[in-house]
Structure formats: C-alpha cells, structure tokens
Amino acid sequence: MKLRSLGGLLALTITLFTLSACSSSDKSGTSPSPVAPESPDAQTIQLGDRTYLLALPDNFSQSKAYKLLLAFHGSGGDSAGMRSLSRFERHSSDYIVAYPKSKEVEWNEGCDCNIAHRKGADDLGFIEQIIADIGQRYTIQEGEVYAAGFSQGALFAQNVACNLGHKVKAVAGVAAPMSRQLALSCAMQEPVSIMMVHGKADGVLPYQGSMHANFGLLSSPDAIARLAELNFSLPNPMLKNLGPDVDLIHYSNGKQKAQLVSIKGGAHTWQFAGFDTTTRILAFFGALEQPELPEHSQLIEVEGQKFHVRALGLSNDGPAIVLLPGFNYNYSADSAWFALLQPYLARHYRVYSIDRLGNGFSDASEEVSFGRVAEDLNGILNALNEKELIVVAFSNASISASQFYQHHHADINLRGMLWIDPDIPLPNSLALYKGYPADWYLANLDALLPHLAAGNWTERTWQKLVVEREEVAALLPEQSAALMDWNFFDVLSQQRLLVGHQQTRAREIAGYSADLDAYAALPLPASVPVSVIDSDFEEQDIQNNPDNAEALRLWQQEGTAWSQELAAFSGGQYISLEQADHMVMFQHPEVIQQAIDWLVAQGQ
Secondary structure, three states, X not given: OHHHHHHHHHHXXXXXXXXXXXXXOOOOOOOOOOOOOOOOOEEEEEEOOEEEXXXXXXXXXXXXXXXXXXXXXXXXXXXXXXXXXXXXXXXXXXXXXXXXXXXXXXXXXXXXXXXXXXXXXXXXXXXXXXXXXHHHHOOEEEEEEEEEEEOHXXXXXXXXXXXXXXXXXXXXXXXXXXXXXXXXXXXOOOOOEEEEEEXXXXXXXXXXXXXXXXXXXXXXXXXXXXXXXXXXXXXXXXXXXXXXXXXXXXXXXXXXXXXXXXXXXXXXXXXXXXXXXXXXXXXXXXXXXXXXXXXOEEEEEEOOXXXXXXXXXXXXXXXXXXXXXXXXXXXXXXXXXXXXXXXXXXXXXXXXXXXOOOOOOOOOOOOOOOOOHHHHHHHHHHHXXXXXXXXXXXXXXXXXXXXXXXXXXXXXXXXEEEEEOOOOOOHHHHHHHHOOOHHHHHHHHHHXXXXXXXXXXXXXXXXXXXXXXXXXXXXXXXXXXXXXXXXXXXXXXXXXXXXHHHHHHHHHHHOHHHHHHHHHOOOOOOOOOEEEEEEOOHHHHHHHOHHHHHHHHHHHHHHHHHHHHHHHHHOOOEEEEOOOOOOHHHHOHHHHHHHHHHHHHHOO
C-alpha cells in the first residue's frame, strides 16, 4: 500500500510539474509584463480552428522582404503573453513575428507524454501552415525562418528543429533543457543552428535535468551536446565567459552553431540580470554566418579577406611579438601551436598569433601559399596599427618571414626575427622537402580535392589530432603547464577536420615546392638580427628511417651550418637544443622567451 501510494503521489507530482513548470511565469516571482492590447501592427489571424498573433516591425513596408520569426509561449500561456515577454518586433526591423497559440494547454513538444500528445494536436503542421500563410501575405526572404520559445515552448522549438529543419534556419529556447524522449527520437532532416539560454537555478525545468520514465529531462549541457551531435558538429566545444555570471558552451560544424548560455543564479524566467535575452537571441540569429571566436580572438579584414588574429598581453609596452605557425610532421600549421607559448610570452609582451587563409577561423581561399602570407601580414599589422615588432616563425613559416623582411622591413620597425627549426634553402634539404608527400600532392591535387570534399580523409585527420594532442601533453614542462590553453588548442586544431581546411592543407602542400624555390632565391636578411633555435628533432627521423639515414643526416648537417651562417651574418643568436622535439613551443617556451628578450635588448 505504501508503494502504491508513493507511486500515485509521484505521478501526480509529475503531472503538476509538466503543467505548471512550463507556464509563462516562474516560481521565483518573475512574471511577464502585463499583456498589451492589440495595436495596428499586431492582429490575431485565424487559421481554421486555430489562431496566431501577427506582429509587424516599426516602419513596416509592404515592398520590403522580411525574415520570419515564430515565438512559442510556455505551458498555460498564450500569444499575447509571449509577445509581452519577448517583444521581438520592437527590437529589430528585420523580422515579421508570429506568436502562435497552442491548441491545448501546452505544445506537442516531442516527449510523447503530455496532454497535447494524447489529444493528437498537430502543432508541427500548424507551424507549417503559419509559415505558408505569412508567405502569402508578405515577402519573406528565402531560407530566413526562425523560431524561439520559452519554457515548454522552448521544448517545442527543439521539436521544430528536429522535424522542420527544412523550414527553419535556427531556433532558440529559453528556460528549458531537453526531454530525454526527444533526444532519442530526434532525427534532423537538415542541420539547424540552435541556441539555449538557461538559468542554473531554474527550479521548474531544472538545468541539471531530471529522471522520470514519463517526462525525463537531459541536463542542459548534455542537451546541447546531443543537439550538436545531431548537427554533426566538431567534437570539442568552445568554452567562453560572456560576463560575470554568464558562460557559453559553443559547438559548430563549420556552418551551423549549437550553443548553451548558462546564467549563474538564473531562475525560470525569460530575462536575466546582465543578459537581455531578446536582443541576444536576435544577435545570434543575425550572426549565423560569422564564426564564434575564442576569447581574445578577432577577425581582421584585409582586402576583403578576414584573418583570425588572437591577441594577448595588450597592456604591455615594447615591440609586439608576432607568431607565425608552420608545418609539423603532419603538415598541419595553425595557431594551436601557440596555445602555450602565447600566454607564456604575454606575461611580458603584446603577442599576436595569426592564421593564414583557410586555417583556424580565417576565411577560405583557393589562392594560398606561405609566400602570400608576407603581403597579408603587412596588411594585418597596418590594421592592428603595430609598427614595432619581432617576428617569430616556426618551421616553414620562415618562408613567410623571409619574404616579409625583403618586401616590408623598410616600412616598419622590425626589431628582429626568431626562426624556430626553419626550412633550409640548400640542395639536399630542398630535395627532401620537395619529395614525398609534396610531390604526390602536386601531382594528384585535382583528383584529391573532390576526394576530400566527400569526407574520405576526415576520420584519418581525427586520428592524427588525437595522437598530436597526446604528444603535446607529454612535452609540457611542469613549471609552465598551467599556462597551457587546452580549450584553445582543441578548438583550433579540430578546425582541420572541416573539409575546406583539409583542402587548404592539400593546396599548401602542393604549392610547397614553388614556395621553396622563391625562398631559396632570396638573399639572407642583413639589416635585422635573425636568431635561430635549432633542435635536433631530425635524430628521431634518422632512427626511424635507417634506409634514408644518410640523406637525413646530411639534411641535419646542412641545417646546422646554414642556421649558424644566418645567425652570424645577421647579428643574431644561434641556439642549439639537444634531445629536443620539433615542437619547441611546447617543450621549451623559456628558451623562446630568452631568445626574444635578447633581441629586444639589442635595440635598446
């Protein structure tokens, strides 16, 4: 009897929870604004036996094409209440806004567990009817239909994303996680960008979710991870702080976004202290074509192309330190290589890491080369208004640094350069660089690009990322490991999984021989000191390739001799590292800082 009574009480509690928890007022005492009467720019539209409230923006023009936004009320709410809550049409002149009314007390939101489900309410069909009806009345921009919801309306917005992805471009949900049932059944027809906003202290639809056979909820972090998975997003989320009590978890597949905004102390409400939900949702919808950037990152536009630049230590005086990434043994090169070095140096210097086109968050381009970077870099520095600098170039970024010096050192106060394991423009070394895989990529590029576009190398790229991360973790010195920005490393390096980035890498490798020829034709820098850090990473290659040991040993010897000559000719330092890895930036950041300190001291 006790068990039966407990079960009945629990069922009653869940029923009340489902009905009251999703209403448009929250238990903390925060309620929607009083319902405003209909105005000339808002009218109730009858569709069969159902209605929606249609709101037009200020200065509406019948001749203009608009975006369409549908906004869903919570359980027990109505169209006018949702309009009073959000007022989307008052915050943007770009949207016609429809506030639909659910057929039952709540929406058929995909849990297959509530009144609307039991009564067979075709809410998804109703939304399609509204889209079609408004499309007949007004001019709606092609592909520009959005949805947002509060509480149980947010759960319904997720159902719209799952089942009407061919109709809507993005959805936003406020004050709700995701039902476990919908998480299992959701099968998006097309990827849809999704924003969730949820208070961590929500006592109605809990941020941490709930367990129940009839109406279970995922936690909001698990919900956004599931929605990101359904969007085929990259695996590692970007973590950012948006304010004192506002955190962001962001996923992307390179086009669509899935993000959770978590409000510390936030209750079951639409609006939060320090976070204007309506304007933030509209900003999310308006920026879908722009990448979400890591903290401290920005996009710098040069001649119509945007470059990803990460800036740290901006309050520091003295010359700026510019970090240029180059190839590792997998021929990958982006700012992930500076996830430790940049914060390490930023304790004393202004430090910029810069990604070439088609790498990191920079724009894509079919015209990529290390030689081009010299001209791009000049434009980026002008945009940053940096006139005094030291260039740090890793690996074959010495190609870019050398050309930058030759073309622009007279226009800028270049205090010096530090080249880490630079490419060696001597015959035996050039022959090795131009051999496999560079010669293979050059010969097969036209066939390889569509092969990559089909996703055939994505899994192998992921496996390389996993191994690289393990190798980097093993290199970190204990005394500086706390400065390693793993989130930045993961978010940047996983961009290589994107098909466009894979194609950029292929183009760069195919163009490597031409880059090397241009590099070899340049004279040594003469008017600024160039220091060289020369690790003995070749030793590992020699041990692993005994059949090619002679050529590899000659490569190592050429590298040592040429690096010493360069440093002596230019007035820089030659720094030899024994038993060192090629990824000096992770293993020996202190050596790099000491070399930079020396270059800075030469100009004082």
